[in-house]
Amino acid sequence: MSAATTRTDVGAVDDFAEGSITALEVGGVEVVLIRQDGIFYALPDRCTHARYPLNDGELLPGKIKCAHHGATYDLATGRPGLPAVKKIQLYQAFEVDGRVLVEVQEA
Template identity: 35%
Template sequence: MAKFVKVAARADIPVGGKKLVEIDGVAVAVFNVNGSFYAIEDVCTHDGGNLVEGDLLGNEIECPRHGARFDVRSGAATKMPAFAPLPTYAVKVEQDNVLVETLD
């Protein structure tokens, strides 16, 4: 059975917002896209940059270093220079809490 950990209150990540959290020693970026929450590993597969520092453009996060983009819903690379996808993590909302699946 999957385990989840609280990472934020729903109000902490407004629509279009993002938050960096650490889960089991891994940097994870959590996004609110039109009221739905998504979580991806916060490391660009092109050069290791921190994605949460980039712009969230609809459902895509743009790496601030070289402009690579990733779909936060699936982790898919959508714009070069990145081509490898990112790990994604299950997210659920219980009452007013945003929870992300633990990595163990």
């Protein structure tokens, strides 16, 4: 079976403030969209540690920190910091003509 990819326009760039974490649903997948230093990142809204949401987490430079037990994830690589040991999947988020597009893959 091949993975299905869904690309969705989630809004205008200006809809997402610098330093924001926004919970979205994209193609039936719960996603957090992050804007940091003018760059957009999209991740599953689900910590790999104990499966709590990440949308109430805290942004650190280059990372998101889960509010529940403090796991961190590198926004560029998905690399986890304890207590999470499993890398988080990264989705594609990019700007086209002032819009933000998010691409998610479902198995």
